[in-house]
Amino acid sequence: MQHIISILLENEAGALSRVAGLFSARGYNIESLTVAPTEDASLSRMTLVTRGSDTVVEQITKQLNKLVEVVKLVDLTEGQHIERELLLVKVEATADTRAQIRDLAEIFHGRIVDVGETTCTVELTGMGEKLDAFLQTLRSTNIVEVVRSGVSGIARGRKALRT
Amino acid sequence: MELTGAEIVVRCLEDEGTEMIFGYPGGSSLHIYDALYKQEKVRHILVRHEQAATHAADGYARSTGRTGVVLVTSGPGVTNTVTGIATAYMDSIPMVVISGQVPTQLIGDDAFQEVDAVGITRPCVKHNFLVTDVRDLALTIKKAFFIAASGRPGPVLVDVPKDVTAEKCHYVYPDTIKIRSYQPVRRGHPKQVKRAVDLLLQARRPVIYAGGGIILSDASDELTELVERLNYPCTNTLMGLGGFPASKSQYIGMLGMHGTYEANMVMHECDVMLCVGARFDDRITGDIHKFSPYAKIIHVDIDPSSISKNVAAHIPVVGPAKAILGDMIGFIKSSDRKPDTEAIATWWGQIAQWQAVKCLEFDRNSDKIKPQSVIEMLWQKTGGDAYVCSDVGQHQMWTAQYYHFDKPRHWINSGGLGTMGFGLPSAMGVQLAHPDQQVLCITSDASIMMCIQELSTCMQYRLPVKIFSLNNRYMGMVRQWQEFFYDRRYSNSYLDALPDFVKLAESFGHVGLTVDQPADLEGVIQSALAEKERAVFVDIVTDQTENVYPMIAAGCGHHEMQLRPAAQGQVVEGREIA
Numbered sequence: 169m170q171h172i173i174s175i176l177l178e179n180e181a182g183a184l185s186r187v188a189g190l191f192s193a194r195g196y197n198i199e200s201l202t203v204a205p206t207e208d209a210s211l212s213r214m215t216l217v218t219r220g221s222d223t224v225v226e227q228i229t230k231q232l233n234k235l236v237e238v239v240k241l242v243d244l245t246e247g248q249h250i251e252r253e254l255l256l257v258k259v260e261a262t263a264d265t266r267a268q269i270r271d272l273a274e275i276f277h278g279r280i281v282d283v284g285e286t287t288c289t290v291e292l293t294g295m296g297e298k299l300d301a302f303l304q305t306l307r308s309t310n311i312v313e314v315v316r317s318g319v320s321g322i323a324r325g326r327k328a329l330r331t
Numbered sequence: 332m333e334l335t336g337a338e339i340v341v342r343c344l345e346d347e348g349t350e351m352i353f354g355y356p357g358g359s360s361l362h363i364y365d366a367l368y369k370q371e372k373v374r375h376i377l378v379r380h381e382q383a384a385t386h387a388a389d390g391y392a393r394s395t396g397r398t399g400v401v402l403v404t405s406g407p408g409v410t411n412t413v414t415g416i417a418t419a420y421m422d423s424i425p426m427v428v429i430s431g432q433v434p435t436q437l438i439g440d441d442a443f444q445e446v447d448a449v450g451i452t453r454p455c456v457k458h459n460f461l462v463t464d465v466r467d468l469a470l471t472i473k474k475a476f477f478i479a480a481s482g483r484p485g486p487v488l489v490d491v492p493k494d495v496t497a498e499k500c501h502y503v504y505p506d507t508i509k510i511r512s513y514q515p516v517r518r519g520h521p522k523q524v525k526r527a528v529d530l531l532l533q534a535r536r537p538v539i540y541a542g543g544g545i546i547l548s549d550a551s552d553e554l555t556e557l558v559e560r561l562n563y564p565c566t567n568t569l570m571g572l573g574g575f576p577a578s579k580s581q582y583i584g585m586l587g588m589h590g591t592y593e594a595n596m597v598m599h600e601c602d603v604m605l606c607v608g609a610r611f612d613d614r615i616t617g618d619i620h621k622f623s624p625y626a627k628i629i630h631v632d633i634d635p636s637s638i639s640k641n642v643a644a645h646i647p648v649v650g651p652a653k654a655i656l657g658d659m660i661g662f663i664k665s666s667d668r669k670p671d672t673e674a675i676a677t678w679w680g681q682i683a684q685w686q687a688v689k690c691l692e693f694d695r696n697s698d699k700i701k702p703q704s705v706i707e708m709l710w711q712k713t714g715g716d717a718y719v720c721s722d723v724g725q726h727q728m729w730t731a732q733y734y735h736f737d738k739p740r741h742w743i744n745s746g747g748l749g750t751m752g753f754g755l756p757s758a759m760g761v762q763l764a765h766p767d768q769q770v771l772c773i774t775s776d777a778s779i780m781m782c783i784q785e786l787s788t789c790m791q792y793r794l795p796v797k798i799f800s801l802n803n804r805y806m807g808m809v810r811q812w813q814e815f816f817y818d819r820r821y822s823n824s825y826l827d828a829l830p831d832f833v834k835l836a837e838s839f840g841h842v843g844l845t846v847d848q849p850a851d852l853e854g855v856i857q858s859a860l861a862e863k864e865r866a867v868f869v870d871i872v873t874d875q876t877e878n879v880y881p882m883i884a885a886g887c888g889h890h891e892m893q894l895r896p897a898a899q900g901q902v903v904e905g906r907e908i909a
């Protein structure tokens with residue numbers, strides 16, 4: 169099963185490589201990884217998507233907790249949560265086909281954020297499946313480039329991961 | 332007062348109470364060496380190779396419980412420490428390694444003697460730091476000592492660029508420290524401890540399986556009290572030897588690949604297992620699918636990630652062994668339930684049958700020196716009281732089997748990483764920590780060559796280490812596996828061109844002795860042990876064909892041990908008892 173692990177860690181040089189090194193050394197897989205500073209500049213927030221049996225994921229969270237720089241973590245998939253991913257996709261488009269792409273994007277609540285002579289770029293956020301579905305509908309057009317941010321997530325309700 | 336970074340390093344060591352450090356100088360650490368020169372509180376032990384510095388600090392730490400400290404230079408200095416750091420990491424030994432680094436403005440430029448020390452050591456340290464500002468130096472060293480020694484101990488590296496050791500700042504060494512992201516557990520959860528005791532007291536075929544955590548946590552007294560109070564059988568892992576005294580009647584020997592038949596049978600047949608400070612390593616469990624099929628498992632460990640990693644625990648208890656065993660004894664005393672003495676007596680009856688196999692017997696009438704007899708004699712002649720450091724191979728297993736440790740911190744070996752070359756330098760660290768005690772290094776012809784240069788360090792510091800080399804002209808353990816599993820194709824395991832060890836020892840200024848007749852063994856051992864001032868190298872020519880028995884081969888369970896050839900067919904089944 170897929171798990172979304174949200175981690176608060178010290179915003180220090182090398183913390184990211186410790187997490188990445190742990191996954192490669194122990195043979196765990198990382199499907200996506202996002203990291204950015206938080207409102208408290210001394211902390212970073214990392215969202216990590218991994219896949220594995222319950223025992224493997226239990227080990228992953230224990231091993232992560234063991235890293236000295238990890239302050240706290242939560243497996244968001246254990247409770248109700250919101251997950252979002254950002255997609256930027258650049259497709260070939262002429263003046264004739266642009267309207268069609270815009271209509272498609274609107275159905276998915278995306279929008280065109282850049283237009284060139286022969287291309288246009290759509291921005292879309294949502295769950296991974298929604299982004300997949302959108303990319304499916306673009307199959308007939310020529311996709312030039314796809315950029316996905318990886319998943320970010322947050323628990324529903326009052327629950328929060330903070331120090 | 333303002334101090335330079337180099338002076339701060341030395342002052343931190345002083346304030347940390349470090350009496351000695353092990354190291355080797357070089358360009359990036361010269362400021363620190365200069366600061367060392369100008370003081371007298373911290374003693375520096377100059378080794379002959381940085382790997383030996385880490386093993387010596389490691390031996391010092393294992394035998395005292397205090398943190399071992401290493402000082403090396405950048406580049407090759409720090410890469411040479413990697414084996415020793417990994418050795419300490421695998422066995423959870425508290426160690427602080429301070430490495431010089433090229434000046435901060437050169438980092439990343441492939442400067443002379445630059446390596447990414449933090450990157451190279453990351454997978455084999457508990458934590459590491461690069462200090463880029465002299466104002467962070469004292470606090471970082473404080474953190475390093477705190478992290479190394481607390482929780483599940485381990486090595487911590489502090490990489491200090493040369494310019495940082497030259498810059499000045501005001502020095503304060505914090506008394507205490509709190510790290511929000513690192514808070515080791517100090518006690519077990521009382522509810523879990525109580526559940527564990529309830530289960531333990533219901534056992535009909537119990538076993539207590541205790542590992543290196545007992546030693547690290549100084550929990551031998553508590554373990555001994557618990558085992559004696561319950562009268563349950565107790566087995567120690569390779570790392571736990573001495574954690575429970577071998578001379579007590581409840582002791583059933585070491586378990587695992589070369590453990591005793593009785594310990595492994597008990598592991599297989601038990602209905603309740605209390606595992607304390609051990610981690611179900613593959614050398615302990617044998618084939619994991621055949622592991623202890625009837626057991627309910629209580630696992631006490633300070634590291635949550637050790638619990639249910641290889642074997643699922645029914646009752647996990649996270650915390651230090653000492654505190655938890657103490658609490659368990661408390662609950663047992665106040666509990667209405669008592670151990671089922673009748674069932675336990677039946678269980679001991681069964682165990683006696685397994686013990687009757689005498690799995691550690693060996694040929695005592697051979698005309699060649701049997702390696703087992705050497706260890707047995709050393710055990711007798713030292714009254715079981717020596718510090719025994721070992722290298723890696725057959726001799727290590729024989730030492731574990733035939734030197735019956737009664738005290739913790741006396742058996743010093745690389746269990747987790749299995750590092751050949753560990754023996755001699757670790758013995759130096761132990762001897763420096765215990766100048767008046769008998770310190771043995773049990774080694775063999777291949778292992779000893781891996782850090783042989785340290786004979787020079789032994790001379791410089793007049794360390795009267797007693798080196799007993801079980802010379803079988805082979806990498807014995809490799810030869811044994813090739814005999815068993817590769818149809819006797821002894822690929823690259825014969826040691827051609829061995830030196831004359833007696834002359835070699837003498838050339839370093841030590842006493843060299845050799846013996847090849849069983850009848851002469853006792854005399855040679857006695858004269859070696861009688862030497863109080865000088866190191867002695869005893870080259871013992873042993874039976875080349877001897878193998879370590881009993882043995883659990885790959886794919887086998889505890890109940891499928893292979894006994895020595897003369898005893899095969901003696902296996903006693905155990906299932907009929909309930």
Ligand SMILES: Cc1ncc(C[n+]2csc(CCOP(=O)(O)OP(=O)(O)O)c2C)c(N)n1
Binds near residue numbers: 801803807
């Ligand atoms: C540094 C290192 N290299 C290789 C090995 C693999 N290895 C394990 S035991 C062994 C043979 C050891 O031979 P020796 O020191 O002569 O001891 P004996 O088995 O003969 O007692 C080897 C090569 C190791 N443990 N460590």
